[in-house]
Amino acid sequence: MKSLKFKNGDEMPAIGLGTWKSDKGEVGEAVKIALKNGYRHIDCAATYGNEAEIGEAFSEVFSGGNIKREDVWVTSKLWNDSHKKEDVIPALKQTLKDLQLDYLDLYLIHWPVAFKKGIGFPKNDEDYYSLEEVPITETWEAMIEAKKQGLVKHIGVSNFSIKKLQDLMDKTDENPEMDQVELHPYLQQNELLEFCSSNNINVTAFSPLGSGDRADSMKADNEPSLLENETIKKIADKHGASAGQVLIKWNEQRGTAVIPKSTNEGRIKENLKSTGLKLDEDDLKEIAALDRHFRYVTGEFFVTDGNSYENIYDDADYKA
Ligand SMILES: NC(=O)C1=CN([C@@H]2O[C@H](COP(=O)(O)OP(=O)(O)OC[C@H]3O[C@@H](n4cnc5c(N)ncnc54)[C@H](OP(=O)(O)O)[C@@H]3O)[C@@H](O)[C@H]2O)C=CC1
Numbered sequence: 051m052k053s054l055k056f057k058n059g060d061e062m063p064a065i066g067l068g069t070w071k072s073d074k075g076e077v078g079e080a081v082k083i084a085l086k087n088g089y090r091h092i093d094c095a096a097t098y099g100n101e102a103e104i105g106e107a108f109s110e111v112f113s114g115g116n117i118k119r120e121d122v123w124v125t126s127k128l129w130n131d132s133h134k135k136e137d138v139i140p141a142l143k144q145t146l147k148d149l150q151l152d153y154l155d156l157y158l159i160h161w162p163v164a165f166k167k168g169i170g171f172p173k174n175d176e177d178y179y180s181l182e183e184v185p186i187t188e189t190w191e192a193m194i195e196a197k198k199q200g201l202v203k204h205i206g207v208s209n210f211s212i213k214k215l216q217d218l219m220d221k222t223d224e225n226p227e228m229d230q231v232e233l234h235p236y237l238q239q240n241e242l243l244e245f246c247s248s249n250n251i252n253v254t255a256f257s258p259l260g261s262g263d264r265a266d267s268m269k270a271d272n273e274p275s276l277l278e279n280e281t282i283k284k285i286a287d288k289h290g291a292s293a294g295q296v297l298i299k300w301n302e303q304r305g306t307a308v309i310p311k312s313t314n315e316g317r318i319k320e321n322l323k324s325t326g327l328k329l330d331e332d333d334l335k336e337i338a339a340l341d342r343h344f345r346y347v348t349g350e351f352f353v354t355d356g357n358s359y360e361n362i363y364d365d366a367d368y369k370a
């Protein structure tokens with residue numbers, strides 16, 4: 051499998067296991083199945099509400115002796131209610147406690163939006179801090195401090211547009227090492243990838259399969275399906291692969307990491323095997339033509355009138 055390189059020589063396996071929406075009672079087993087079958091990269095977040103069960107799985111696997119902690123790349127993310135400088139390291143320490151780890155390989159600012167302490171999901175404008183009250187630079191400085199303290203090896207961001215990355219880089223001394231964003235054939239984000247590549251920022255693709263298990267309230271009417279797309283299915287048939295494998299491989303082949311979520315044993319194994327596939331020039335040309343700037347995770351639930359962003363991704367063609 052490919053890996054993504056960091057400035058200090060560390061390598062992150064390109065294919066990891068996503069854990070958003072992986073239910074309690076299932077997620078621990080999914081992580082154990084993944085590690086047993088060759089995954090060495092697990093993507094977590096405090097807001098997924100399942101880090102304690104993932105921690106149990108890590109503890110069991112690492113104490114078994116066959117897989118060492120240092121062989122597995124673990125990412126987690128700072129939730130939006132802990133952006134104030136005094137809240138960042140305590141939130142990180144809670145994640146470390148839940149995951150039963152003494153360091154993370156990568157810690158990300160989950161979204162470029164700050165909520166008041168204790169807010170999981172905002173209900174009104176009062177739940178947000180304004181951009182002036184808690185500037186993202188304040189949060190980033192605390193992330194740098196977490197790295198200095200050895201609590202995390204690498205730091206980065208998630209859901210940051212080029213504009214937000216540039217702004218952060220202009221205002222602080224240390225650049226993000228990662229941007230985790232939605233990427234798939236309907237949202238190819240070539241410009242963002244080029245920007246990141248020229249600034250030594252690695253990229254991770256989230257929702258690579260179209261995030262079909264999101265709650266209905268998070269879905270648009272008549273969302274297009276990636277897994278049922280005729281071009282993807284045709285390419286999958288040509289290679290004797292599944293549609294999911296083509297979607298995962300497409301990301302891996304573009305040089306990003308990719309973190310498909312599954313709690314199903316067969317699909318967990320199938321997804322990792324996508325690394326053995328090779329998409330040819332014709333496949334890549336056909337997939338390139340599928341780009342339609344469609345987001346599954348719109349981020350609209352984090353946008354308010356005065357306190358936050360009118361347009362979280364700074365999309366030129368954004369329509370509220
Ligand atoms: N930074 C951020 O803001 C975000 C980060 N993420 C991260 O990215 C991960 C992946 O994204 P996510 O939104 O979960 O969605 P995915 O695109 O990974 O899709 C997950 C869905 O696909 C199904 N699935 C998995 N493998 C296959 C397969 N081979 N064939 C058919 N269906 C399959 C899963 O079902 P089943 O489990 O039954 O197999 C589930 O319903 C998240 O879990 C999270 O870790 C996601 C969104 C936002």
Ligand SMILES: CCCCCC/C=C/C=O
Nearest residue numbers: 070095097098170171347
């Ligand atoms: C309470 C969970 C809200 C999740 C919002 C969007 C984030 C998705 C995955 O990281």
